[in-house]
Amino acid sequence: MLYLKSDSEIEKIRDASRIAAEAMLRVREVVKIGCSTNELDAVAAKYISNQGANASALNYRGYPKSICTSINNEIVHGIPGPRQLLNGDIISVDIAVNKNGFHGDMNVTMLVGQVKEDVQKLVETTQTCLELGLAESTPDKRIGDIGHCVQSHAEKCGYSVVREYCGHGIGREFHEEPQLLHYGSRNTGRRLQIGMVFTIEPMINAGNKETCLLEDNWTAVTADGSLSAQFEHTVAVTANGPDILTRFEDLPF
Numbered sequence: 196m197l198y199l200k201s202d203s204e205i206e207k208i209r210d211a212s213r214i215a216a217e218a219m220l221r222v223r224e225v226v227k228i229g230c231s232t233n234e235l236d237a238v239a240a241k242y243i244s245n246q247g248a249n250a251s252a253l254n255y256r257g258y259p260k261s262i263c264t265s266i267n268n269e270i271v272h273g274i275p276g277p278r279q280l281l282n283g284d285i286i287s288v289d290i291a292v293n294k295n296g297f298h299g300d301m302n303v304t305m306l307v308g309q310v311k312e313d314v315q316k317l318v319e320t321t322q323t324c325l326e327l328g329l330a331e332s333t334p335d336k337r338i339g340d341i342g343h344c345v346q347s348h349a350e351k352c353g354y355s356v357v358r359e360y361c362g363h364g365i366g367r368e369f370h371e372e373p374q375l376l377h378y379g380s381r382n383t384g385r386r387l388q389i390g391m392v393f394t395i396e397p398m399i400n401a402g403n404k405e406t407c408l409l410e411d412n413w414t415a416v417t418a419d420g421s422l423s424a425q426f427e428h429t430v431a432v433t434a435n436g437p438d439i440l441t442r443f444e445d446l447p448f
């Protein structure tokens with residue numbers, strides 16, 4: 196079942212999203228060489244609960260922490276722990292928040308210390324892939340148009356798109372319909388409709404697209420050990436175009 200959202204429901208998703216973006220800013224402020232991912236989790240968890248909200252990830256299908264932190268070759272769903280950040284690392288931070296029964300979900304890849312130029316290029320390209328997908332999120336387009344734009348830009352730059360994990364509808368549930376693949380062909384898939392709210396969250400690998408799951412049954416890594424970056428926003432399809440619910444004028448994401 197795909198639930199189209201009313202304007203007032205969209206505002207509730209925006210409220211949850213604002214807390215996610217504010218938590219993200221606080222995490223970014225403490226991302227430094229020597230900082231552990233447990234510390235990042237604690238910063239986000241504290242901020243979210245102080246806002247009277249819940250971290251959507253916590254206890255989701257048994258997930259043990261409030262945020263996901265995926266370093267270097269880790270693609271997605273890395274679990275915070277004692278691991279400390281090193282100079283030159285990249286870390287994707289995923290924060291989703293539930294406030295008053297509605298969820299907002301976002302992800303930012305951050306640079307630690309001095310990062311090599313080719314690594315920075317991967318991160319910038321991934322961010323551009325997300326922006327291209329967001330721009331397609333209008334009622335005259337289809338789901339496949341979004342995937343097509345993400346995939347063609349990533350592959351043009353020599354990178355690959357992860358297939359096993361995708362974007363998702365979001366609202367009263369953390370994961371709803373529609374499923375949003377980050378690859379595909381123009382003019383295919385479900386037509387976008389006013390009131391659809393979903394995430395776009397491309398995971399782009401420097402090497403090939405293949406993934407492996409670690410023993411913790413959460414952390415996905417690149418099969419070839421190459422780096423992977425991710426960015427995510429929650430977006431509503433409106434008559435006036437894409438409304439990026441996790442983006443705010445006073446916040447840098």
Ligand code: MF3
Pocket residue numbers: 251252253255258263272289291300301302363396427
């Ligand atoms: N943005 C990620 C997703 O939608 C967050 C997952 S949280 C987890 O898959 F609990 F599932 F890890």
Ligand code: CO
Pocket residue numbers: 300362363394396427
């Ligand atoms: Co998501």
